[in-house]
Each structure stands twice: as C-alpha cells, then as structure tokens.
Amino acid sequence: xxxxxxxxxxxxxxxxxxxxxxxxxxxxxxxxxxxxxxxxxxxxxxxxxxxxxxxxxxxxxxxxxxxxxxxxxxxxxxxxxxxxxxxxxxxxxxxxxxxxxxxxxxxxxxxxxxxxxxxxxxxxxxxxxxxxxxxxxxxxxxxxxxxxxxxxxxxxxxxxxxxxxxxxxxxxxxxxxxxxxxxxxxxxxxxxxxxxxxxxxxxxxxxxxxxxxxxxxxxxxxxxxxxxxxxxxxxxxxxxxxxxxxxxxxxxxxxxxxxxxxxxxxxxxxxxxxxxxxxxxxxxxxxxxxxxxxxxxxxxxxxxxxxxxxxxxxxxxxxxxxxxxxxxxxxxxxxxxxxxxxxxxxxxxxxxxxxxxxxxxxxxxxxxxxxxxxxxxxxxxxxxxxxxxxxxxxxxx
Numbered sequence: 021x022x023x024x025x026x027x028x029x030x031x032x033x034x035x036x037x038x039x040x041x042x043x044x045x046x047x048x049x050x051x052x053x054x055x056x057x058x059x060x061x062x063x064x065x066x067x068x069x070x071x072x073x074x075x076x077x078x079x080x081x082x083x084x085x086x087x088x089x090x091x092x093x094x095x096x097x098x099x100x101x102x103x104x105x106x107x108x109x110x111x112x113x114x115x116x117x118x119x120x121x122x123x124x125x126x127x128x129x130x131x132x133x134x135x136x137x138x139x140x141x142x143x144x145x146x147x148x149x150x151x152x153x154x155x156x157x158x159x160x161x162x163x164x165x166x167x168x169x170x171x172x173x174x175x176x177x178x179x180x181x182x183x184x185x186x187x188x189x190x191x192x193x194x195x196x197x198x199x200x201x202x203x204x205x206x207x208x209x210x211x212x213x214x215x216x217x218x219x220x221x222x223x224x225x226x227x228x229x230x231x232x233x234x235x236x237x238x239x240x241x242x243x244x245x246x247x248x249x250x251x252x253x254x255x256x257x258x259x260x261x262x263x264x265x266x267x268x269x270x271x272x273x274x275x276x277x278x279x280x281x282x283x284x285x286x287x288x289x290x291x292x293x294x295x296x297x298x299x300x301x302x303x304x305x306x307x308x309x310x311x312x313x314x315x316x317x318x319x320x321x322x323x324x325x326x327x328x329x330x331x332x333x334x335x336x337x338x339x340x341x342x343x344x345x346x347x348x349x350x351x352x353x354x355x356x357x358x359x360x361x362x363x364x365x366x367x368x369x370x371x372x373x374x375x376x377x378x379x380x381x382x383x384x385x386x387x388x389x390x391x392x393x394x395x396x397x398x399x400x401x402x403x404x405x406x407x408x409x410x411x412x413x414x415x416x417x
Contacts, residue, residue, distance in 0.1 A: 038068060038222055044156055045220070047073045047145035051161035051170055054078040054125065057092040058415045059238050060162045062227050073144055074122070077137065079166040081125040083405075085272070088413035089125055095417065096123040128166060128173040131180075137170075138177045142217070155217045162244050163224025171221050174211045183212050238414045243405045252397040257370035259404065260377065262414075263337035269412065270337065273330055276410035280327040326408040329400055332380035333409075336373045 178184035237258040240250040375385035
C-alpha cells in the first residue's frame with residue numbers, strides 16, 4: 021500500500037513555528053502515546069531537535085500494558101528513539117544515557133508521575149542550578165497524545181510544591197481535549213516561578229507520510245489520526261483482526277471481560293472463570309444462579325455496555341466463517357460508513373467479522389440504519405480508547 025498522507029495546513033505552520041523558536045528552547049518534551057511508543061513517535065521531530073536535550077514521555081501509561089511499558093523504556097533509553105512499547109503508569113528516575121533520549125512513563129491521573137516529570141525536566145535543563153534568565157521547555161508530539169493535559173498537570177504539580185505562586189499564572193490553562201488537532205498554534209505558559217520556567221505547547225504534528233496501512237490503522241485505533249482518514253469500519257475490523265492474530269491481545273480482552281462480569285474478582289462467591297462450580301456444593305451453585313440476575317441488575321449501565329462490547333468483539337474474532345455464511349453486499353466499499361477508503365481497507369473477512377460484531381450488538385450489519393451503525397462502531401472505539409477493554413500495547417516491544 022502507498023504511504024498515507026494527513027498533514028493539514030496547521031501542522032505545516034506549526035512545524036515552521038517550531039523551527040523558529042527551537043533555538044531558544046532548553047529542553048524538548050516529546051509526548052507519545054504509551055500504547056504506541058514507536059508508531060506515535062515522529063522521526064521528523066528527531067531531525068528538528070538535533071543538538072537539543074530531549075525527554076520522551078510515554079503518556080497515557082494507565083492505558084497500556086505495564087510490562088511492555090518497561091520494555092519500551094529500556095529500548096528508548098538504549099538508543100532506539102524511534103521505537104517504543106506502552107505505558108505502565110509509574111515514572112521513575114531518568115538515567116543519563118548518551119546513546120538514547122531520556123524517557124519516562126507519565127499519566128496525568130497519577131500525580132506522582134507528574135512530580136517525577138517536573139523534577140526530571142528541571143534537572144535535565146539545568147533549571148535547578150544557579151542560572152540567569154528564563155528556562156524554556158517545548159512540548160511536542162503527535163495529535164491527541166495528551167500534550168496540553170501534561171502542561172496543565174505540570175502547573176498543578178508546581179503549585180502543589182509552592183514553586184508556581186499566583187492565581188493568574190496558574191489559572192491560565194491550555195486548551196485540552198480528546199480530538200486530534202485541537203491545539204492549532206504554538207502557545208506559551210508559565211509552569212514554574214522559582215526557577216522561572218515556561219513551556220511552549222505546540223499543535224500535534226505527525227510525520228508527513230504514514231508509512232504503511234498497518235501503521236495508519238494503529239494510529240486510528242488509538243485516536244491519533246482523525247476517523248475520516250481511515251474510517252471507523254476499517255479501524256474496528258483491524259481491532260478484531262488483532263484479537264485473531266495475537267494471543268496477547270485476546271488474553272487482555274478476556275481478562276477485561278472477566279473483570280467486568282465480576283468486579284469483585286470472585287470474592288463472596290461467583291467467580292468469573294470456567295471453573296466456577298469447582299469446589300462448591302450443589303446448593304451453593306444454585307444460590308449463585310439465583311443471585312446472578314440481581315448481580316446483573318446491580319452493574320452500572322456503563323459496565324454492562326463495556327461487557328457487551330467485549331463479548332461481541334470476542335465472538336466476532338472467534339467465530340468460524342464458512343463461505344456460505346457470507347452476507348452479499350458487505351464487500352461493497354460504499355457500504356462502509358466509516359470514512360475515506362474504509363471499505364477498501366476491510367477485505368472480505370474483515371467485513372464479515374464486522375457484521376458478526378454488529379449483529380452481537382443488536383445492529384443491522386447491512387447498514388439500513390447508518391446512524392445506528394455509526395454510533396455502534398464509535399462506541400466500540402470509545403470503549404477501547406478509554407481503557408474500558410483493558411490495557412493494550414499495540415506496538416511490538
């Protein structure tokens with residue numbers, strides 16, 4: 021497949037602005053998605069920041085597999101700056117390593133990791149030493165990796181440590197959200213008063229050409245590129261394909277489904293595994309069966325919906341598909357409502373498994389109600405991106 025291009029005008033302008041101000045920058049904070057530590061890195065950023073101190077942040081580490089996150093950090097610190105794994109949620113000290121960039125796991129919901137980031141940034145740029153003038157940091161990276169959230173969290177950490185006094189400085193916060201491309205121009209914010217440190221927030225900038233179809237699908241699944249680039253149909257079909265092709269992903273989703281079925285982890289009876297009847301009397305099993313409807317009713321609606329999505333995905337991935345069960349019409353790319361080129365990316369097997377998923381979710385797979393179909397697929401992607409379907413590492417580490 022030819023490389024895909026998504027390089028809106030604001031990205032080109034942002035790149036030019038970054039080039040102009042980089043001479044004055046003391047430290048570059050490159051923010052990546054911890055689930056895609058390699059794929060969400062931008063090789064162009066490395067060439068732009070040659071000669072600059074750089075700290076790679078694997079952000080959203082609470083959404084990624086912890087073991088893979090640690091492996092990704094080791095690879096990054098060992099010199100593989102273009103590669104990565106996922107995020108576990110810790111932080112930790114940043115060793116000086118001339119072969120590779122410094123790297124940290126970050127999560128804006130975990131204040132400890134942000135405090136470690138603040139300390140590492142101040143140390144790396146020399147702001148902690150006696151130094152005249154202002155220290156300038158630049159936050160850069162792909163869209164929707166959490167750059168603006170990182171800045172707001174840094175301000176909160178600095179305020180809690182008493183190094184960012186003044187309500188006016190603190191209350192000036194960056195615009196943050198979950199849509200790629202939300203920040204459209206370079207903006208400056210104070211994150212520390214003593215020493216005096218400012219940070220530049222830049223728009224998300226991708227490499228000018230996405231190298232492969234697989235990479236485009238991974239970026240779409242994580243919400244880094246807009247849905248219109250790949251399409252929700254193709255992205256969800258790719259997720260189903262991951263469940264079929266890689267046992268680690270299937271195990272992750274099965275574990276998430278088990279937790280959703282039994283949030284107590286089996287305490288107080290009613291385990292979620294296949295051996296739920298083992299070691300219990302017939303009376304105890306009968307009592308569990310009587311209690312099950314009550315447990316289902318007691319689940320939060322959001323939890324029930326997540327479980328339904330998880331089970332539908334597992335069903336779509338596991339089901340055998342004899343040729344005679346194929347639904348005519350699903351191979352037509354025009355039946356894909358997910359956006360540009362979605363039908364062409366799916367393939368026959370992908371479309372058939374997407375139909376199984378939609379049927380399991382109670383949606384007409386032939387798309388006679390396009391809005392219902394679109395809402396169902398958007399719900400699946402929202403569940404994945406929020407971490408409701410477990411902690412995934414999409415890159416191989």
